[in-house]
Amino acid sequence: MFRKSSSQLAAYINPRVVQAQYAVRGLIPMRADELKARLDAGETLPFKELVYCNIGNPQALQQQPLTFNRQVMSLVDSPTLLENDAIVAQFPADVVARAKEYLKNINGMTGAYTDSIGYKWAREAIAQFIARRDGTESPDSRNICLTDGASSGVRLIMQLLIEGAKDGVLIPIPQYPLYTAQIALLGGASAMYYLDEAKRWDLHVEDLLKCNASLAATGATPRLLVVINPGNPTGQVLTKETMEGVVRYCHDNDVMLLADEVYQENIYGDRPFESFRKVVLGMPAPYNNTPCISLHSTSKGIIGECGRRGGYFEMLNVPKEQKEQLLKLCSINLCSNVNGQVMTALMCTPPAEGGESYARFRDEYDGIFASLKGRAEALAKELNGIEGITCNAVDGAMYAFPQIRLPAKYVARNEDLNKSAGTKIAADARWALELLEETGIVVVPGSGFLQQEGTFHFRTTILPPAEQMQSMTSSIRAFQTKINKNFAN
Ligand SMILES: Cc1ncc(COP(=O)(O)O)c(CN[C@@H]2CONC2=O)c1O
Secondary structure (H helix, E strand, O other), rough: OOOOOOOOOOOOOOHHHHOOHHHHHHHHHHHHHHHHHHHHOOOOOOOOOEEEEOOHHHHHHOOOOOOHHHHHHHHHHHHHHHHHHHOOOOOHHHHHHHHHHHHHHOOOOOOOOOOHHHHHHHHHHHHHHHHHOOOOEEEEOEEEOOOOOHHHHHHHHHHHHHOOOOEEEEEEEEEOOEEEEEEEEOOEEEEEOOOEEOOEEEOOHHHHHHHHHHOOOOOOOOEEEEEEEOOOOOOOOHHHHHHHHHHHHHHHHEEEEEEEEEOOOOEEOOOOOOOOOHHOOOOOOOOOHOOOEEEEEOOOOOOOOOOOEEHHHHHHOOOOHHHHHHHEEEEEEEEHHHHHHHHHHHHHHHOOOOOHHHHHHHHHHHHHHHHHHHHHHHHHHHHHOOOOOOOOOOOOOOOOOOOOOOOOHHHHHHHHHHHHHOOOOOOOHHHHHHHHHHEEEEEHHHHHOOOOOOOOOEEEEEEOHHHHHHHHHHHHHHHHHHHHHHOOO
């Protein structure tokens, strides 16, 4: 049997991979990278720099890491430094003590595999963090699993529950595209519940029941309900009343609740964050027995350590059989990365008041929070001041998701451009592409998060430093004003 030449072999690709999309690093950011390469090569473009507002990557936009965490991490990563008194003398005492504590727990071997669900000591630190945050009993640390960021937690949980098209996942629209991508990769069925832009992007529990019907119509059963609180891209913070309605839905319909709470520290508006775990435990029987898996991450909040790939999920009321299978899935990956585990433990255990590092930590933490809050408020205000753009307040998370009112002539032109180029670019993707080409501003079109039919949005982060944000909103204003004028109906 002669082997076919490489040119004859059709490069087979799993069609599910082709179907999966992830707009946060899709068409617009890829085009931005091409433009950046041209700028770097000395070419003259209509702008001098790219402003990457497509990804919630704080430290890529000049946010500083928290010193305490980095100091502890450096000593844990290189324990021999602790044998050098001159080096030790350069670190605050509570940093040295914390590093020694962690190294003792790790037996000094930070290069070794850990338990499949992560270091026991790190999981116990997370359990204590959860108890302090919620004012409840400490969860059993065996119900906590450290992950390579929340993304890998989502993947594991979806693998547990989604075999194929008969298994349905309820997702919010607009949604963070990790979810539709993972559902596509598993061949699952998705049912969309639309967030209400006119009501601060709130969700309506009755829409969840409509999802049941849409899944039933295809022979699928709802297995998982995803709630992102605070919301990405929409920035809403749910009320306790809404959350209780969600819990009742999950209990009554035997659906696992996946509470994506990676932005739980990014709260800027009048609505406080309450964890789904706390809401479930505060409800009367039988609702306090509702299964709920909560996600957290070192990528967001104030810590912003995205590249460390730290995070965890906590299983509340999850049946033993499901827990065992989920933990088996974790074992197949052997363990999450050690730096991410250490960083997650540090996120959950800040320096104690009275310690040498406390004042600096507090100052850094409060400074970053105040800056994020200020930028969130300023950005929504500026965007609302642009004709043709309206934006809900950014109550939480790291993004604004304004609606753009595109003139009919602009939408029609986009259809003509698609026809002549054989492309299928959505009107708001065309808007984002042209904004990029003219200004260097990189945003993600609302179509990348899905949205109500006939509406157009874009998502920008609140992360550019204040002075850069000012010029960014001025450029968006000029760009939109030109569209309003040139395509006036
Ligand atoms: C709601 C939500 N869940 C999970 C994740 C994954 O985070 P990990 O880094 O812990 O895997 C993100 C990342 N946010 C993406 C990345 O930056 N911009 C975004 O929209 C997110 O926004």
